Amino acid sequence: MSYMFEFHNPVKIIFGRASSEKIPSLIGLLKGEHSSVAIFTGKTATRRLVERMNLRENLEQKGFIPHLFSNIEPNPSSDTINKAASWLKDISADIIVSVGGGSVIDAAKAASLVATNGGSAWDYVKKPEDEGPIKQPSREIIPIIAVPTTSGTGSEVTPYSVVTNTELELKRPISTPYIYPKYAIVDPDLCNMPRKLTGMTGLDALGHAIESFFSLRATPLSELFAMKAIALILRWLPEAVSSPTPESRSNMALASNLAGLAISQTGTIVTHALSY
Amino acid sequence: MSYMFEFHNPVKIIFGRASSEKIPSLIGLLKGEHSSVAIFTGKTATRRLVERMNLRENLEQKGFIPHLFSNIEPNPSSDTINKAASWLKDISADIIVSVGGGSVIDAAKAASLVATNGGSAWDYVKKPEDEGPIKQPSREIIPIIAVPTTSGTGSEVTPYSVVTNTELELKRPISTPYIYPKYAIVDPDLCNMPRKLTGMTGLDALGHAIESFFSLRATPLSELFAMKAIALILRWLPEAVSSPTPESRSNMALASNLAGLAISQTGTIVTHALSY
Numbered sequence: 001m002s003y004m005f006e007f008h009n010p011v012k013i014i015f016g017r018a019s020s021e022k023i024p025s026l027i028g029l030l031k032g033e034h035s036s037v038a039i040f041t042g043k044t045a046t047r048r049l050v051e052r053m054n055l056r057e058n059l060e061q062k063g064f065i066p067h068l069f070s071n072i073e074p075n076p077s078s079d080t081i082n083k084a085a086s087w088l089k090d091i092s093a094d095i096i097v098s099v100g101g102g103s104v105i106d107a108a109k110a111a112s113l114v115a116t117n118g119g120s121a122w123d124y125v126k127k128p129e130d131e132g133p134i135k136q137p138s139r140e141i142i143p144i145i146a147v148p149t150t151s152g153t154g155s156e157v158t159p160y161s162v163v164t165n166t167e168l169e170l171k172r173p174i175s176t177p178y179i180y181p182k183y184a185i186v187d188p189d190l191c192n193m194p195r196k197l198t199g200m201t202g203l204d205a206l207g208h209a210i211e212s213f214f215s216l217r218a219t220p221l222s223e224l225f226a227m228k229a230i231a232l233i234l235r236w237l238p239e240a241v242s243s244p245t246p247e248s249r250s251n252m253a254l255a256s257n258l259a260g261l262a263i264s265q266t267g268t269i270v271t272h273a274l275s276y
Numbered sequence: 277m278s279y280m281f282e283f284h285n286p287v288k289i290i291f292g293r294a295s296s297e298k299i300p301s302l303i304g305l306l307k308g309e310h311s312s313v314a315i316f317t318g319k320t321a322t323r324r325l326v327e328r329m330n331l332r333e334n335l336e337q338k339g340f341i342p343h344l345f346s347n348i349e350p351n352p353s354s355d356t357i358n359k360a361a362s363w364l365k366d367i368s369a370d371i372i373v374s375v376g377g378g379s380v381i382d383a384a385k386a387a388s389l390v391a392t393n394g395g396s397a398w399d400y401v402k403k404p405e406d407e408g409p410i411k412q413p414s415r416e417i418i419p420i421i422a423v424p425t426t427s428g429t430g431s432e433v434t435p436y437s438v439v440t441n442t443e444l445e446l447k448r449p450i451s452t453p454y455i456y457p458k459y460a461i462v463d464p465d466l467c468n469m470p471r472k473l474t475g476m477t478g479l480d481a482l483g484h485a486i487e488s489f490f491s492l493r494a495t496p497l498s499e500l501f502a503m504k505a506i507a508l509i510l511r512w513l514p515e516a517v518s519s520p521t522p523e524s525r526s527n528m529a530l531a532s533n534l535a536g537l538a539i540s541q542t543g544t545i546v547t548h549a550l551s552y
Contacts, residue, residue: 002292002293002464002522002523002525002526003291003292003526003527003530004291004292004293004295005289005291005292006288006289006290006291007288007289007291008287008288008289009285010286011284012282012283012284013281013282013283013284014282015279015280015281015282015283016278016279016280016281017278017280019280188278220504220530220534221534224500224501224504225500228496228500246278247278249278250278250279251279254279254496258496258497
């Protein structure tokens with residue numbers, strides 16, 4: 001067999017316990033003083049997590065101006081994303097820090113896209129050809145530092161964002177290299193979830209990895225990532241659920257990140273459902 | 277064990293037989309008509325290869341202005357690189373296509389760095405602290421499309437360039453993310469080498485992979501790349517040397533590319549020798 005494939009993933013991954021403490025200095029490398037920092041979180045758990053991290057205070061100490069958007073629901077709607085996009089323009093956001101599960105990170109990606117390229121989030125989703133053209137971005141988005149708090153979606157390293165249209169009762173993906181986060185800060189200590197969520201998100205990562213492994217679009221590189229993710233999840237998920245330790249959390253965070261790298265190359269059912 | 281690592285590799289890899297035929301259209305995506313394209317090759321074999329590829333003619337047909345620099349020796353000297361850098365400025369190069377083994381790709385990286393950031397190639401190499409500061413680049417280089425013709429160095433996906441100082445009789449590496457190629461076009465059909473060169477370059481890739489695997493800087497991701505490279509080389513190098521087929525060439529090209537990805541994260545002895 002001779003291979004034929006492409007590989008590209010521009011995200012800078014910083015992985016490890018306490019890596020989230022580096023966020024303020026990282027922003028210092030990217031942006032000047034008085035920069036406007038948009039923080040995205042979910043409504044409750046991740047909002048409280050950001051409080052415990054003292055993220056706002058730490059950013060203020062470095063001379064940045066933090067703003068908080070904590071109204072992102074699970075399965076974020078196009079409406080919520082559009083509101084977040086207007087808010088990004090209102091605060092003239094220079095950079096986005098998105099702390100949360102896949103929904104919060106997906107919402108930040110789509111909101112940044114809409115804020116910089118106009119229109120509505122729903123304009124950018126994949127859709128059947130007879131529903132008209134998909135809006136194509138042409139401008140760089142506001143850079144995103146993605147900080148996952150679940151070990152599940154791998155959204156911190158993918159070019160996808162799943163958008164829900166509540167009116168049409170549809171869920172569709174945006175898929176464009178423009179929405180790759182600039183940095184993925186994977187701090188396993190932030191992925192300290194209740195037992196049920198650990199199990200559900202771990203199975204989500206397993207599903208991604210298996211799907212990617214058997215995908216028609218699988219490449220030698222995506223297979224490497226997927227295979228390692230599967231091995232790690234089978235080895236560590238039971239322990240992560242029954243008696244979590246820093247070690248099991250670290251391995252599940254790595255597995256989820258690898259599953260994300262795998263699907264960043266192959267897509268998943270939700271990103272491809274419309275292309276078959 | 278909990279992990280602590282970083283990962284980043286911005287190179288876009290396009291891998292497969294005949295992938296090199298895409299070079300003119302790829303340049304079309306990146307640069308406008310009448311762009312000046314600098315082609316780097318070695319003195320004999322890769323120069324002839326570029327002729328057989330009709331690269332100049334194909335670029336001219338697309339409206340680009342190709343220029344050829346084919347005076348790169350094995351283990352390129354700082355002098356040669358500086359001359360190549362002046363030449364890049366003379367022809368106002370907009371993009372570089374480097375077709376050759378590790379020496380040719382390394383020379384293109386260093387020449388592009390010098391052309392855009394000034395000084396001499398030797399100013400940028402790693403050196404002991406008591407020899408003074410290392411020149412730090414601050415400007416983007418002229419983008420490089422790296423097209424390897426050996427399955428050995430993996431230079432098409434690394435941030436390194438090894439420079440020889442003929443006066444001091446020293447060989448030292450430049451190591452900076454600025455010199456990552458924009459694209460790596462890995463076309464196994466171009467890596468059709470004489471038996472001895474297949475063996476030597478294959479062992480070079482094996483050395484890189486093993487070294488990276490056991491490196492103190494090894495990460496879960498570099499280990500994945502290194503382990504797969506080692507497995508492929510042990511499986512395919514004997515056949516690639518004794519009775520090469522498209523399949524063995526494809527697998528060795530993949531192995532060399534993976535070994536390059538591994539050392540892009542960990543460095544090799546030559547890039548680290550001075551840091552211990």
